[in-house]
Amino acid sequence: MTGSTVGLFLFYIFIMAIFVGFEVISKVPVILHTPLMSGTNAIHGIILIGGILVLASASSLLAFIFGFIAVVFGSINVFGGFMVTNRMLEMFKRKKK
Amino acid sequence: MNLTIGLLYLVSAVLFILGMKRLSSPETARSGNLISAAGMFIAIVSTIPLLSGVTGKSAFHHHLLNYILIIAGILIGLIIGALGAYLVKMTAIPQMVALFNGVGGGAAALVATMEFLTHAHHPGTISSSFAITMLFASFIGSISFTGSLIAFGKLQGLIERPITYPLQKIVNGIILFGIVLLGIYLAGIAHNPVIFGWFFIISLLFGVLMVLPIGGADMPVIISFLNSFTGIAVAADGFTINNVAMIIGGTLVGSSGTLLTILMCKAMNRSITNVLFGAFGKVATKTSPSASIKDQNVKPITADDVAVMLAYAQLVIIVPGYGLAVAQAQHQVRELEIELEKRGVDVKYAIHPVAGRMPGHMNVLLAEANVPYDRLYEMDQINPEFKRADVVLVIGANDVVNPAARNSPGSPIYGMPILDVEQAKQTIVLKRSMNPGFAGIENELFYKPNTRMLFGDAKDSVSKLVNEVKKIK
Numbered sequence: 001m002t003g004s005t006v007g008l009f010l011f012y013i014f015i016m017a018i019f020v021g022f023e024v025i026s027k028v029p030v031i032l033h034t035p036l037m038s039g040t041n042a043i044h045g046i047i048l049i050g051g052i053l054v055l056a057s058a059s060s061l062l063a064f065i066f067g068f069i070a071v072v073f074g075s076i077n078v079f080g081g082f083m084v085t086n087r088m089l090e091m092f093k094r095k096k097k
Numbered sequence: 098m099n100l101t102i103g104l105l106y107l108v109s110a111v112l113f114i115l116g117m118k119r120l121s122s123p124e125t126a127r128s129g130n131l132i133s134a135a136g137m138f139i140a141i142v143s144t145i146p147l148l149s150g151v152t153g154k155s156a157f158h159h160h161l162l163n164y165i166l167i168i169a170g171i172l173i174g175l176i177i178g179a180l181g182a183y184l185v186k187m188t189a190i191p192q193m194v195a196l197f198n199g200v201g202g203g204a205a206a207l208v209a210t211m212e213f214l215t216h217a218h219h220p221g222t223i224s225s226s227f228a229i230t231m232l233f234a235s236f237i238g239s240i241s242f243t244g245s246l247i248a249f250g251k252l253q254g255l256i257e258r259p260i261t262y263p264l265q266k267i268v269n270g271i272i273l274f275g276i277v278l279l280g281i282y283l284a285g286i287a288h289n290p291v292i293f294g295w296f297f298i299i300s301l302l303f304g305v306l307m308v309l310p311i312g313g314a315d316m317p318v319i320i321s322f323l324n325s326f327t328g329i330a331v332a333a334d335g336f337t338i339n340n341v342a343m344i345i346g347g348t349l350v351g352s353s354g355t356l357l358t359i360l361m362c363k364a365m366n367r368s369i370t371n372v373l374f375g376a377f378g379k380v381a382t383k384t385s386p387s388a389s390i391k392d393q394n395v396k397p398i399t400a401d402d403v404a405v406m407l408a409y410a411q412l413v414i415i416v417p418g419y420g421l422a423v424a425q426a427q428h429q430v431r432e433l434e435i436e437l438e439k440r441g442v443d444v445k446y447a448i449h450p451v452a453g454r455m456p457g458h459m460n461v462l463l464a465e466a467n468v469p470y471d472r473l474y475e476m477d478q479i480n481p482e483f484k485r486a487d488v489v490l491v492i493g494a495n496d497v498v499n500p501a502a503r504n505s506p507g508s509p510i511y512g513m514p515i516l517d518v519e520q521a522k523q524t525i526v527l528k529r530s531m532n533p534g535f536a537g538i539e540n541e542l543f544y545k546p547n548t549r550m551l552f553g554d555a556k557d558s559v560s561k562l563v564n565e566v567k568k569i570k
Contacts, residue, residue: 025356030364033357035126037320039116042197043137052141070207074201077200089130
């Protein structure tokens with residue numbers, strides 16, 4: 001594939017993902033809005049991949065500093081996000097006995 | 098990107114979607130979160146082989162420092178994230194989500210910034226459309242970062258009422274226009290790193306200025322809004338570094354977050370523009386309902402009187418609000434519910450869509466106290482029942498039961514759907530003091546003839562009620 005077709009292909013995926021994102025949460029009850037917000041918040045922690053990739057190719061001091069901060073931030077987003085969501089949802093589980 | 102990595106990314110995308118789907122039902126929600134986490138783990142691990150590819154040199158030792166920093170960064174993030182997630186009190190979860198979202202936005206902005214600066218060193222390596230994508234990610238991510246920090250400050254009580262100043266919208270408009278002009282220059286004329294630095298700094302400033310005038314009661318909407326912003330920024334970063342996992346993950350959050358924001362605005366019967374530009378909670382601080390209401394006094398009541406009313410009622414509806422969360426009174430409320438049920442009283446909970454600080458916040462807290470789901474009723478289900486209710490206990494809720502939303506067109510909350518508490522035979526409001534609520538609006542309900550006020554900390558008051566009810570034979 002040439003560069004522009006790769007771009008077009010990514011754009012297809014992007015548009016499809018928009019629809020999936022809308023559809024997949026359209027039936028969420030109000031009681032799960034906070035966990036859902038928190039859970040999706042964790043998913044955008046995938047920016048950690050971006051941080052890792054740019055820090056891996058860093059060579060200037062500025063790039064090292066920015067890249068390191070990006071990795072720390074992304075990592076907080078991922079781990080904190082999933083853990084806090086899990087903690088919220090554990091409460092729902094405990095009471096179902 | 099080779100085939101294996103591509104397929105692994107596909108697996109993680111499917112897991113994200115399945116996880117979000119399962120988050121939409123209480124029975125499967127927890128597994129849904131774990132499935133998304135598994136998807137994240139796969140996505141991150143399958144990125145490792147890409148590391149050598151990015152630099153173009155596969156020599157590991159050339160980049161030893163880079164790899165050490167990556168591992169150290171992940172570990173530091175893991176520790177901070179885990180401490181934040183497990184030490185935070187349940188009532189402070191909204192601000193924690195704001196922080197986690199903010200750092201995600203910050204990371205997205207930094208990734209875009211670094212990509213831009215790298216390419217600026219090698220003129221001619223980026224097309225205008227790629228430059229625009231990077232600038233967009235940097236701008237949106239920056240807003241999400243500083244905006245979330247301000248949202249955190251507001252929810253934490255560090256920043257009080259909305260901050261407004263003359264010509265605020267015009268000043269913000271000019272700044273936004275300036276950012277757009279800088280963006281056009283950077284994308285179309287010269288990829289100048291210094292100008293880009295200014296672009297980045299002004300974008301950060303804009304995030305602060307955008308959230309400052311917004312009232313604390315609207316923070317949930319803002320967090321959801323900024324959550325989708327971060328998602329969009331991550332997706333844009335995915336385009337600039339050609340990473341399909343980031344495009345899918347970011348876009349899923351961007352679109353679902355947008356929908357969630359709209360749902361939350363609908364629950365308050367407001368538009369997103371009204372939330373963003375309304376300076377909600379500012380104007381209202383000093384407007385009193387009406388002179389005739391002001392003249393009346395509130396009627397206090399003691400716990401033993403309330404206990405008698407409760408014990409001989411047929412239907413009691415409890416309206417929990419943020420005050421209950423702050424006082425950590427959910428366990429006492431559950432105890433009261435059990436005591437009343439022993440006596441044959443029907444107890445129901447009325448949950449307003451925006452009760453607490455976030456939609457669903459109250460459900461999380463009551464679930465913590467083992468209140469069964471089927472006792473929690475959403476607004477539309479419970480509103481017709483208030484007529485039948487003998488006693489309504491309003492515990493630390495204020496704006497969601499304010500009749501001004503229905504009766505006074507001048508009120509800032511006019512039009513917001515509320516719980517029809519005033520239709521009940523007797524309303525008991527548990528409140529710490531007569532201070533107005535988070536939105537800063539006086540509440541006529543407190544002055545109604547069939548309303549009584551039980552002043553004090555919600556936890557103490559409810560404990561007293563439990564004891565008094567127990568005493569009644």
